[in-house]
Amino acid sequence: MNSDFSKPQRESAFGIIVMAAHTAFKIGKATFFFIVYAFIKMGPAYTTYALLGIGIIIVLCIIFSYLWYLKFTFFLDKEKQEFVVNKGILNRDQVIIQLDKIQQVNINQNLLQKMIGVYGLKIDTAGASGEEVSIKAIDEVSAYNLKEHLLKGKAAAIDQSDILIEKDALIEQIPFLKISSWTLFKVGLTSNYGQSLTVILVFFMYTVQEARHIMDIFELDKGYVKSTVLGLATLFSVAVIVVIFLMVLLFINLIRTFYKYFQLEVSHHKNSLLLSSGVIAKKNTLINPNKVQITKHSQNYFQKKLNLLNISLKQAHFGESKKGKEMQGNTLEIVGCDAIERDQLLKMILGQVPISGKTFAPDWRFLNLPIFFKLVLPVAIFLIVAFNVQEVKPYIGFAAAYFLIGIFMISISYRRHRIAVDQDFIIKTSGIWDISKEVIVPHKIQAITASQYPWHKSVDVGHLCLHTAAGQIRFKYGNYSEIKKLVNFWLYQLESGNEDWM
Amino acid sequence: MPTETFTNDAIDIDALPKYEEIPLRKPDTNYWKIICINLIITFLLIGVSAGLLIFFNEKIQPHAILISITYITIAIFSILLFYVSFKKRGYAIRTKDVIYKSGIIAESTTIVPLNRIQHIELNEGFFSRMFKLGSLQIFTAGGQTGHIHIAGIPIDEAKSIRDLLLNKLELVETPETEI
Numbered sequence: 001m002n003s004d005f006s007k008p009q010r011e012s013a014f015g016i017i018v019m020a021a022h023t024a025f026k027i028g029k030a031t032f033f034f035i036v037y038a039f040i041k042m043g044p045a046y047t048t049y050a051l052l053g054i055g056i057i058i059v060l061c062i063i064f065s066y067l068w069y070l071k072f073t074f075f076l077d078k079e080k081q082e083f084v085v086n087k088g089i090l091n092r093d094q095v096i097i098q099l100d101k102i103q104q105v106n107i108n109q110n111l112l113q114k115m116i117g118v119y120g121l122k123i124d125t126a127g128a129s130g131e132e133v134s135i136k137a138i139d140e141v142s143a144y145n146l147k148e149h150l151l152k153g154k155a156a157a158i159d160q161s162d163i164l165i166e167k168d169a170l171i172e173q174i175p176f177l178k179i180s181s182w183t184l185f186k187v188g189l190t191s192n193y194g195q196s197l198t199v200i201l202v203f204f205m206y207t208v209q210e211a212r213h214i215m216d217i218f219e220l221d222k223g224y225v226k227s228t229v230l231g232l233a234t235l236f237s238v239a240v241i242v243v244i245f246l247m248v249l250l251f252i253n254l255i256r257t258f259y260k261y262f263q264l265e266v267s268h269h270k271n272s273l274l275l276s277s278g279v280i281a282k283k284n285t286l287i288n289p290n291k292v293q294i295t296k297h298s299q300n301y302f303q304k305k306l307n308l309l310n311i312s313l314k315q316a317h318f319g320e321s322k323k324g325k326e327m328q329g330n331t332l333e334i335v336g337c338d339a340i341e342r343d344q345l346l347k348m349i350l351g352q353v354p355i356s357g358k359t360f361a362p363d364w365r366f367l368n369l370p371i372f373f374k375l376v377l378p379v380a381i382f383l384i385v386a387f388n389v390q391e392v393k394p395y396i397g398f399a400a401a402y403f404l405i406g407i408f409m410i411s412i413s414y415r416r417h418r419i420a421v422d423q424d425f426i427i428k429t430s431g432i433w434d435i436s437k438e439v440i441v442p443h444k445i446q447a448i449t450a451s452q453y454p455w456h457k458s459v460d461v462g463h464l465c466l467h468t469a470a471g472q473i474r475f476k477y478g479n480y481s482e483i484k485k486l487v488n489f490w491l492y493q494l495e496s497g498n499e500d501w502m
Numbered sequence: 503m504p505t506e507t508f509t510n511d512a513i514d515i516d517a518l519p520k521y522e523e524i525p526l527r528k529p530d531t532n533y534w535k536i537i538c539i540n541l542i543i544t545f546l547l548i549g550v551s552a553g554l555l556i557f558f559n560e561k562i563q564p565h566a567i568l569i570s571i572t573y574i575t576i577a578i579f580s581i582l583l584f585y586v587s588f589k590k591r592g593y594a595i596r597t598k599d600v601i602y603k604s605g606i607i608a609e610s611t612t613i614v615p616l617n618r619i620q621h622i623e624l625n626e627g628f629f630s631r632m633f634k635l636g637s638l639q640i641f642t643a644g645g646q647t648g649h650i651h652i653a654g655i656p657i658d659e660a661k662s663i664r665d666l667l668l669n670k671l672e673l674v675e676t677p678e679t680e681i
Contacts, residue, residue: 316643446618446644451610463608467644487613488518494615495598501618501643 005076005146008086010069014116015137019065021112022136024058033210064089074135076149083123083150085133095133097123103291103315103330105147108283119143123150124315124330151272151288175265176344183308183336184264188257189250190302191310191335191434196253261335266345273348275332285332289349290500291315293444293470297342298436309342310335313349316469330470346439350425354439357422360486362477363461366414375406419464419475421486426466428473443499444468448487452480466490469501519596521613526592526603532633533654537584539629545577593652595663600640602650614650616670618642624664626657636660640667 028035038050067089074085083102085095106122113120118137138146179187215225264277269286276284294314303309311334337345343353379399386392386399413432420427428438445466452462462480464487466473475483552573556566587606594601599615623639630636637653638660655663 446642447612447614447648447650449610449612449647451605451608453608465647467642467648469643469645471645472647484520484522485515488520489513489515491521491599491613491615492513492518495617498617 005074005149006078008073008075008084010073011135012118012137012139013069014118015072015135016062016065016069017116018113018118018120018136019068020058020061023061023064027057027061033213037213074133076146083133097133099150102150104285104287104332105150106283106285107143107147108278108281110281113137114281121146147286151286175267177264177266177334177337177341179261179264179334179336181258181262184257184261185254186306186308187261187303187310187336188254190300190306190308192253192256193249196249196256199256200249200252257335261333264334264336266334268348275334287313287315287332292349293468293501294438294440294473295346295349296436296438297346298431298434300434307338308336309338311337311342311345314470350439350441352424354425354427355422356420356427357425359418359420360475360478360482362414362417362475363459363479364414365456365459365461366417366477367410370410370413371407374410375403379403417476419473419478421489426473428475438473440466440468440473442490442493443497444501445490445494446501448490450480450483450487456480521599521601521611524594524596524601526594526601529588529591529593529652529654530633530635530656533635534585534588536627536629536633536635536654537588538581541577541581541584545573545580549573591652591654593650593655595666600650600667602652612648612650614640614642614648616667618644619667619671622664622667622671624660630654630657634658638663 035050035054039047068087071089071092072085072087074083076083081099083097083099085097087093087095102123104124106124107119108122109119113136116137117139119140121135121138121143123133259279261277262279263282264275267274267276272286272288274284274286276282292313293316295311296314297309297311299309313332313334315330315332334345346353379402382392382399383396386396409432413430416429416431416435418429420429424441426440426442428440430436430438445468447467449465449467450462451465456462460480461477462483464475464478464483552569556562556569562569583606587604590603590605590609592603598617599613600619601611601613603609603611620641620643623641624636625639626636634657635654636657637651638655640650640652642648
């Protein structure tokens with residue numbers, strides 16, 4: 001336990017166990033099906049050999065972890081304001097992270113780490129994905145001290161009197177935002193259908209593929225399996241299948257929400273925000289509010305009735321794009337807060353609750369392209385096919401329904417597409433079902449693009465794109481003279497001040 | 503509080519400098535030659551491989567005329583598109599930002615304030631070197647779309663722009679490091 005990180009030091013010796021387990025788990029995961037096949041194919045006579053093989057792999061994992069532990073050192077260079085990590089078993093790698101480039105520090109504990117009583121610490125930077133650092137085993141007090149040093153940056157270096165945070169102080173932090181299980185239940189029923197759908201699809205594809213492998217191994221009769229499946233399908237009518245599917249979707253949605261956001265708490269921790277959640281292992285994330293680039297809050301119809309909101313905080317995710325690498329998933333989500341809690345959070349991140357300034361609406365030409373490409377063109381192709389192929393003809397009614405629903409959805413998206421500009425804030429509203437508001441502060445803009453099609457010149461319509469380090473904010477089909485005015489205004493704001501965007 | 507010295511005048515938005523009225527510099531005319539050379543090489547390669555395919559594959563031979571017609575239309579079409587896009591390009595360096603205009607169909611103008619530039623790259627290709635041209639890439643933290651890539655600048659000018667921008671970058675960054 002120490003609070004001074006200026007000398008190179010190893011992580012906790014328990015790290016060997018964590019690393020070994022981690023490596024073994026990774027190998028196991030990659031070769032899981034191979035091992036299962038091996039067991040089935042080889043028969044009982046070779047079981048001892050197989051077990052021996054697994055034993056060898058485990059021993060190798062431990063040796064590897066021990067070597068890795070010996071070579072893994074880290075220290076804080078206070079003069080240069082850098083965090084330096086040396087690692088690599090055969091080749092020496094040195095990772096140097098400038099303290100002011102650090103975006104967030106994650107302190108978490110998985111099941112194994114919880115049993116041993118150590119914590120894992122992960123550092124996210126704005127750089128490319130390869131530069132991330134993760135320390136696998138560190139005791140709690142050191143972890144929080146190190147985090148404090150890392151996030152405080154320059155201030156910490158000058159102030160030599162290192163503040164030791166006591167363990168109790170951490171627990172006593174009173175969260176200003178706490179999401180109850182009942183709220184989570186409501187969130188699970190009302191959001192993220194799309195993501196759960198993809199999870200189900202991926203799982204389904206994976207099962208089908210693996211099932212095929214297994215059938216190959218057992219030399220099962222594929223025709224027989226196929227006819228059974230088809231028989232099952234006809235047994236239930238389509239409606240029943242749809243209902244079952246929707247139930248599964250909701251159920252998975254609920255489980256995912258609970259798994260990710262169980263006991264979600266947000267508290268103010270010195271200069272940073274501390275987010276913690278998790279079922280078995282609690283995940284703690286610390287972020288610096290200044291480094292949040294886009295603050296987005298969204299709500300759909302049901303959630304509006306229930307007074308629920310989802311907030312996501314987007315941080316810079318582009319590395320040195322020279323390598324063409326982009327880091328994903330640097331978004332933190334806070335689900336299920338109400339309007340008051342949202343305002344509190346926004347105040348903490350942006351300094352004040354954003355004011356909706358002058359609102360700009362798009363021109364009606366916004367509708368043209370989506371209607372043509374998403375409705376007219378597919379429906380026309382479908383009709384041409386339908387009139388030529390007898391089997392498709394009975395389904396022509398669907399085309400009309402699709403067209404009407406499509407028109408309805410596109411017109412909603414047109415009505416929601418707005419940008420509000422104030423002296424200090426830019427708020428972009430968009431969405432069809434989930435209506436989201438993205439809030440940015442002008443000095444977080446990196447570059448501005450204004451564009452126009454030649455045939456829109458006479459009607460004075462054009463597009464705007466604000467590039468930030470966490471993605472783009474687009475406003476389409478606006479009044480081009482007004483867009484130009486806005487661009488000039490933002491350029492003035494960006495160039496007259498010299499505020500840091502990170 | 504020093505209320506006398508503190509002023510907070512309303513900004514007259516119409517009086518702000520207008521980016522759209524800045525005269526833009528065009529890329530060097532020699533750059534069009536480089537584009538043409540690159541296009542010719544690409545189409546030669548495609549043409550040779552298509553020719554070989556037609557020559558050796560008897561099944562395709564009856565379609566030879568159709569293939570050559572599409573080939574020629576695509577070639578003419580791309581040359582035209584590149585010419586239009588070449589004509590639309592323009593750049594300007596202001597004291598506080600870089601402006602770049604481009605586009606094949608839509609005309610888009612990207613502006614990067616100097617205090618948001620992450621780094622600058624000066625590239626010279628094989629053909630560019632023959633014509634003494636260079637291309638300047640200006641990177642921001644705004645990702646792939648927030649970059650500016652200005653091609654076809656006479657190399658001396660490109661170098662002086664680069665030095666100018668680098669100087670400005672240092673000027674922007676020094677006050678920060680001194681705090």
